Amino acid sequence: MTRPPIPTPDTVRALVRSLLRSGTAEGVQVRPVVEGRPYTWWVGARHVLRLAPDREASVRLRREARVRDLVRPHLPVAVPAGVAYGDWSPGLACTLDARLTGDLGGGHEVSAVGEADLAGLLTGLRAVPVRQAETLGVPRVPPRSLGALRRIAAHAAERLAAADEFDAAGLRQLTPSGAAQLAAQSGTAVLTHHRLTEDHVLISTDGRVRAVLDWTGASLGDPAEDIAALATSVGAPAAVRA
Template sequence: MTQAPTPTADTVRRLVRSLLREGTDTAAGPDVRPVGGAAEPATWWVGTRHVLRLAPDAEATVRQRRELRVRDLVRPHLPMAVPTSVAHGEWAPGLTCTLDTKVPGGSGEEHDVSALGEADLAGLLTGLREVPPRQAEALGVPRTAPRSLEALRRAAGQAAERLDAADEFDAARLRQLTPPAAGQLAAQPGGAVLVHHGLTGEHLVVSADGRVRGVLGWADTVIGDPAEDIAG
């Protein structure tokens, strides 16, 4: 197993110069700073226009290589930006990295999505349905089975009964969702599409007016039930 070294600002600057083929001069190089407060950060801001992402292990390397291909596949189908890799390579033996363009905007964890932003998300889901699943599978995107709604219904029923006993929820409301009704809501055969599979606030780039301007984090994409992205 490849043991990843601890990335530092100096090693990141040298790596960026190497990726951009700017030579080995002794200039200070670009301003780099880790994203977040991790002790061994895998994501770094590079100046004001780029983001460097380092795969920390062999599994992440496989996912990152696939992610680069998936982003190119989905980009023409989506109404918002998907990061572009301006350079990529290895930052340690057997471990990949990619220097991506920064998508302007803020995190979806910090900015509310407006009504127009919800329309953007609808456009995202529509666009993903237009991506041919066979093309995605040819890139190595795995296919996953949909969740069992009956299993979820039973688990929710048990929770509802406990809340009912505590006078916090009327369990009779959930009892209206019978097994046959849950079966009608289940994913239909042949309904599998490309699914982002991580469509949460941290992967949305949202502008000040609440529009969704970009979608990040394509490493966990699968062919599966689109309800997973709707739930996200």
């Protein structure tokens, strides 16, 4: 299999000129959003360019535009809008999006009003018609086994307890039968972002949740997946309250 070329600043500028059908990108500053990851680029102060590294990612990136249009009316937070779409290499998709304001999740603590934003986000996702999402090709992801997760957590808790770094008594309250009762019920699948990590949640200096980025991983499944991801991006207390 032929590997795609590694994007460079020159190729990014040429691609932006092509997407915008304009020479205005000639002097624009471009730089990777994260150093060492050449598939997402800041383009000036107003745009972000995302490049699919393979054909599977291209499918998700092309579907994302339709998913964002589907969820946007249901959410109290911003969703990126595409400015231009195309292929940056044969068969590999790219999208130029308008840049949204805010800092990534690790930059600021979520305020009480921000927790209300998160609650509105989760509620809005539940309101998205599942059938419409399916027609867009959004995949179904089966819920994870809470029993298996409990066994893994119990093993880790016992090891930490032996090192006097954790009190495993609390975890013992979640019995195998209790985990079974908490498992996701059949027919409860909803649209989930499935990647609500700090890389994809924009928070303003006043603690408001302003936007959610990167909908390429959207799936139909257990809403607890989004709550778990929020626990890593904004902290477990805020995620649980939301």
